Amino acid sequence: MRIAVVSNTAWYLCNFRLNLMRALQSAGYTVVAVAPMDNYVSQIQAAGFEFEHVAISGGGTNPLIEMQSVIGLWRVLRRQRIDLVLSYTPKGNLYSALACMGLGIAFLPNVSGLGRAFVRKSVITSVAQALYKLTFSRAKRVFFQNNDDLRIFVDRKLVLPERAERIPGSGVDLSRFESVSLPSIGDRGPVFVLVARMMWDKGVGEYIEAARTVKMAYPNSRFQLLGFVDVANPSAISGEKIQEWVDEGVVEYLGPTDDVRPWLAQSDCVVLPSYREGVPRTLLEAAAMARPVITTDAPGCRDTLIDRKTGFLCRPADAPSLADSIQLFIKLTVDERIAMGLSGRAFVEKYFDEKLVLQRYLEVVGDVCAVSRRP
Numbered sequence: 345m346r347i348a349v350v351s352n353t354a355w356y357l358c359n360f361r362l363n364l365m366r367a368l369q370s371a372g373y374t375v376v377a378v379a380p381m382d383n384y385v386s387q388i389q390a391a392g393f394e395f396e397h398v399a400i401s402g403g404g405t406n407p408l409i410e411m412q413s414v415i416g417l418w419r420v421l422r423r424q425r426i427d428l429v430l431s432y433t434p435k436g437n438l439y440s441a442l443a444c445m446g447l448g449i450a451f452l453p454n455v456s457g458l459g460r461a462f463v464r465k466s467v468i469t470s471v472a473q474a475l476y477k478l479t480f481s482r483a484k485r486v487f488f489q490n491n492d493d494l495r496i497f498v499d500r501k502l503v504l505p506e507r508a509e510r511i512p513g514s515g516v517d518l519s520r521f522e523s524v525s526l527p528s529i530g531d532r533g534p535v536f537v538l539v540a541r542m543m544w545d546k547g548v549g550e551y552i553e554a555a556r557t558v559k560m561a562y563p564n565s566r567f568q569l570l571g572f573v574d575v576a577n578p579s580a581i582s583g584e585k586i587q588e589w590v591d592e593g594v595v596e597y598l599g600p601t602d603d604v605r606p607w608l609a610q611s612d613c614v615v616l617p618s619y620r621e622g623v624p625r626t627l628l629e630a631a632a633m634a635r636p637v638i639t640t641d642a643p644g645c646r647d648t649l650i651d652r653k654t655g656f657l658c659r660p661a662d663a664p665s666l667a668d669s670i671q672l673f674i675k676l677t678v679d680e681r682i683a684m685g686l687s688g689r690a691f692v693e694k695y696f697d698e699k700l701v702l703q704r705y706l707e708v709v710g711d712v713c714a715v716s717r718r719p
Contacts (some may be wrong), residue, residue, distance in 0.1 A: 515698030533564030547617030
């Protein structure tokens, strides 16, 4: 069986789905990566996978351009004689599903968050929901990363209940993200880091406002941002705005990275005040490294912790609530911080081990393969 793995960036496939592609390949399937060309294609190819370029824009809404993406996917899937498509990200899911329907190919989409069309409602929301209803009703199965998103799709009749299934995000490679002792405190203040693409929907604005408040009471506390800036998304924060905050002295911008582990290790707490997520892996990776986390009581985000045991919840889009949660962490003793981090590690080991995700994919793909071979 030939399987295509589709996303709107090669970066996503390289950072979140490479181990799945390896597991499928080891199980005897031929795997082809499909995404727009970027700097991460070489890593995918070096891992032994064929790569196909298809232009899929991150935030574009021009119908003619978007249709070209569907046509491009249709051509690639037909030329590669693909039997099954595993897809990710909103556009990757919808466009590959449309292409698959035109070719009679089975597809398994993964809803890793509802995307901007659901976060900020507009006419695009109605269009997106109509496309989901058209395509997901024909999917062999639809994976969701949290139950909130699953219920929305089922309640709005965008997917059949018997074909919807929740899996634990993309999981965490626990052998790569190992428990690390907290840095010694000494005379230094607590270090907080937000790891994400620099977008307003990730709660970066609230993080900056909360940092201003907290630094008034704890001037030696440090706040850092780690991730890509000027991303192709309507919610993107400009590099100029980031620099304004750096010049103000409220935050340090660390830039993007291909390996977050050193930055998580040097932090005391990882913060992500996002408005909505699938299941944010950056928080799971932080917890796997025994770092307490702070996030919003929002779909997907709340799944990553046990409030006041492995971290703290705050209200979404509420900078004062976030500042309160940060100050609750600062007031913890060293032993309490260590205990919270170790509880987070145990929580991730139990519920978010990447092996659980890989095993479920192999089971479902095997079932689809068996059905397709029946006479």
